[in-house]
Amino acid sequence: MKIRVDACGLSCPEPVLMLKKVIDGAQEIVLLVDSQVCVENCSRFALSKGFSVSVDGGQGLYIMRLTKSLGHC
Numbered sequence: 001m002k003i004r005v006d007a008c009g010l011s012c013p014e015p016v017l018m019l020k021k022v023i024d025g026a027q028e029i030v031l032l033v034d035s036q037v038c039v040e041n042c043s044r045f046a047l048s049k050g051f052s053v054s055v056d057g058g059q060g061l062y063i064m065r066l067t068k069s070l071g072h073c
Contacts, residue, residue: 001027008034008061012041023049023066031064039064 003022007015015038019031023046033039039062043053051066 003029004032005029006032007038007042008032010038011035012038016041016045019045019066023051026066027068029064029066031066033062033064034060036062038062 003026005018005022007018010018015031015033019029019042022029029046029051031042033042039055042064043055046053046066050069052069054065056063056065
């Protein structure tokens with residue numbers, strides 16, 4: 001199931017905390033953020049949980065696609 005999280009307008013660490021609430025058991029997450037700092041912090045967290053990260057957009061809207069890597073426990 002794909003989970004969508006809109007964290008636009010929020011400053012870190014709030015987007016990371018929102019991501020933390022939904023990441024367990026998720027296979028795919030679409031995360032919307034509006035700053036490069038949030039992209040970096042959320043990417044770091046997702047990678048530590050075994051997700052691959054791709055980012056589209058910029059200049060005020062970043063669409064992060066987080067996908068659970070196969071074989072990660």
